[in-house]
Amino acid sequence: MAKPVVLIAEQLSPATVEALGPDFDVRSVDGTDRPALLSALADANAVLIRSATQIDEEALAAAPSLKVVARAGVGLDNVDIKAATEAGVMVVNAPTSNIISAAELTIGHILSLARHIPAAHASLAAGEWKRSKYTGTELFEKTVGIIGLGRIGALITARLQAFGVEVIAYDPYVTPARAQQLGVRLVTLDELLEQSDFITIHMPKTPETTGMISTAQLARMKSTAYIVNVARGGLIDEEALAEALAAGTIAGAGLDVFSSEPPTDTALLGLPNVVVTPHLGASTDEAQEKAGVSVAKSVRLALEGELVPDA
Numbered sequence: 001m002a003k004p005v006v007l008i009a010e011q012l013s014p015a016t017v018e019a020l021g022p023d024f025d026v027r028s029v030d031g032t033d034r035p036a037l038l039s040a041l042a043d044a045n046a047v048l049i050r051s052a053t054q055i056d057e058e059a060l061a062a063a064p065s066l067k068v069v070a071r072a073g074v075g076l077d078n079v080d081i082k083a084a085t086e087a088g089v090m091v092v093n094a095p096t097s098n099i100i101s102a103a104e105l106t107i108g109h110i111l112s113l114a115r116h117i118p119a120a121h122a123s124l125a126a127g128e129w130k131r132s133k134y135t136g137t138e139l140f141e142k143t144v145g146i147i148g149l150g151r152i153g154a155l156i157t158a159r160l161q162a163f164g165v166e167v168i169a170y171d172p173y174v175t176p177a178r179a180q181q182l183g184v185r186l187v188t189l190d191e192l193l194e195q196s197d198f199i200t201i202h203m204p205k206t207p208e209t210t211g212m213i214s215t216a217q218l219a220r221m222k223s224t225a226y227i228v229n230v231a232r233g234g235l236i237d238e239e240a241l242a243e244a245l246a247a248g249t250i251a252g253a254g255l256d257v258f259s260s261e262p263p264t265d266t267a268l269l270g271l272p273n274v275v276v277t278p279h280l281g282a283s284t285d286e287a288q289e290k291a292g293v294s295v296a297k298s299v300r301l302a303l304e305g306e307l308v309p310d311a
């Protein structure tokens with residue numbers, strides 16, 4: 001009997017294939033090459049993706065034998081869950097696989113902004129020696145505002161508290177008891193924007209959260225404040241952000257994610273007070289291994305007709 005076909009549509013840890021074992025016909029395709037993806041989906045029973053492959057209605061229609069879409073990571077915004085459910089296709093992810101990596105990159109962005117590390121590096125590498133130009137700011141006794149106090153927000157909180165900062169958060173779904181347990185003061189979004197020296201956003205991307213930080217919200221920030229987005233492109237309106245940065249109404253931004261990836265048509269990349277990374281939040285050996293093994297196990301169970309437990 002032919003083995004079930006598992007299609008890997010993005011670069012995943014080698015541990016993924018090991019965890020799948022010998023019972024599957026494992027194939028690869030570049031999920032961003034749309035015609036290749038659609039044709040490879042024709043006989044796939046499972047497809048494994050990260051954030052670059054769009055599994056939408058068209059992709060699902062091209063995959064008549066598909067039983068499971070496995071997202072090696074947290075976010076599911078590149079999968080049309082409604083269309084998948086209607087087509088009887090299970091969608092699984094690895095919701096805790098990369099939360100530590102995402103939290104650590106967030107701290108990296110905050111420190112990069114506070115101490116101008118990327119710009120200072122570029123300057124010295126170009127032969128300059130400009131010590132006063134790159135005078136920074138301490139985190140100690142500053143206020144950090146976290147928008148979205150879920151798993152990643154909580155990990156960031158614990159790490160930031162070691163710096164002696166006050167952490168405040170906006171999250172309508174978090175109880176005061178949970179916030180108290182984390183040592184976080186819950187505030188409204190407006191209060192967070194007005195009081196924070198550093199702001200970091202950790203929300204899923206939905207129609208409600210897209211553009212939730214735009215001109216009006218940026219206008220509430222201190223002119224000395226920095227904002228970081230390691231979550232999803234588009235949570236912060238990029239045009240509004242570029243305007244605020246260019247006008248100097250906020251001090252700077254650290255961005256790992258963009259509304260369109262790779263970002264091509266954005267003023268943000270050319271601004272001196274912006275630190276950018278190419279969607280690296282989950283890109284560590286540890287996170288990739290955890291994500292790959294987790295989704296491989298879910299795919300095995302799903303294709304064997306077993307119950308897939310919540311990760």
Ligand code: MLT
Pocket residue numbers: 050051052072073074075076098279280281282283
């Ligand atoms: C996630 O949602 O977990 C990440 O964006 C995964 C990725 O880097 O592809």
